[in-house]
Amino acid sequence: MNPEQIKNLLKQFDTTNDQKREEIWSKLRTLGEDVIPYFLDVLTQTTKWQARSDIVFHSIKYAQNNPEAFKIGLIAINDKSLRVKYRACQLLAYSQNPDALKTLRPFVASAENNKIKADIKAAIDAIESKNHNYFFDRNHSGKVFWEVKNG
Secondary structure, eight states: OOHHHHHHHHHHHOSSOHHHHHHHHHHHGGGGGGGHHHHHHHGGGOOOHHHHHHHHHHHGGGTTTOHHHHHHHHHHTTOSOHHHHHHHHHHHHHHTOGGGHHHHHHHHHHOSSHHHHHHHHHHHHHHHTTOGGGGTOTTOOSOOOOOOOOO
16 A cells, blocks of 8 residues: 555544444554554644544553554543544553653643543553553452453
8 A cells, every 4th residue: 555545544534433444444454563653744734533542542552662652542541532642542551651651640630531530540550651552451450450462
């Protein structure tokens, strides 16, 4: 797939139609990590929160090793959509990158609702504890595991 084809698919990806986004993702998925720079380029230009949320979600698996995937999380935490912010918290927690803390901490006080505040705190805790599982295992029970699969 050439760059123009990828960009064209990403224009079509900006839709509320879940089935259409899934069809497009099935094509983009074949690019693997090479899709990340394209995601980064279109993230802030994407008008539908569902598409932005999917962009962040599909970037999570690369967040530990790809600086551009990590940057997607840093940008998405500023999104107006709570769902996109939630996905950004997931990505940043999974990244285990302590550089995220300086971006996340100010959001705790300014979070617009308790749910996103809890998600931000969980991401901070996961990073500080050096355990991405704690994003979901918020009581540190050791019984909840988060496995990010390729594919």
